[in-house]
Amino acid sequence: MRFGVREFELALMHRMRDLNPGRVEEALRDMGASRAEVRAAHAHWTRLAHAPRAPKGAAALRMALGPAPHRGSRPAGSLTCDVLRWPLPSWPGLMYEALLGPGGELWNQWFVRPSGPAPSDLAPWTCVVADLAAMPGAVQLEGPAPHHWTVDFPSGGRTHRARFVYGLLQRLDEGITSDP
Incomplete structure (x- = not known):
């Protein structure tokens, strides 16, 4: 295959x-x-x-997705990491990003919005973690499984929980009261 x-x-x-x-x-x-x-x-x-x-890490991603059309770097504390990004047909307007540590190790992989404003509504498969993480009062939490993230954020006097897989919004739980 x-x-x-x-x-x-x-x-x-x-x-x-x-x-x-x-x-x-x-x-x-x-x-x-x-x-x-x-x-x-x-x-x-x-x-x-x-x-x-x-192949492992970024090499496995390159095997599946081909050469990354976007290559760059990003500071992470005192280190500089390499950034690779690929567009995927099922998620137009977003890019699948791999963050590589100084030795080329794959540190993170998830969807990002390369440019443009965040969407005005929180519809699944349109928002990424960064769209919500920058909101005042937003708190990022670990998700319950690998490649899952959670962001709690206040809105309308209540706390809402956004659940992400590979950095892409999957579900919004409104008015939550308990931990993940």
């Missing part, structure tokens, strides 16, 4: 299905993909992650 952009998107959707199954099903219909394809893509990506001779 070849592992390219389509398969990578399906592997991402496998994890997103935990929090937003309806949106994932809609995307699968739009792509003409089956649940079996999602499972196969996820299983293939997982096997690659554990195979001794398979």
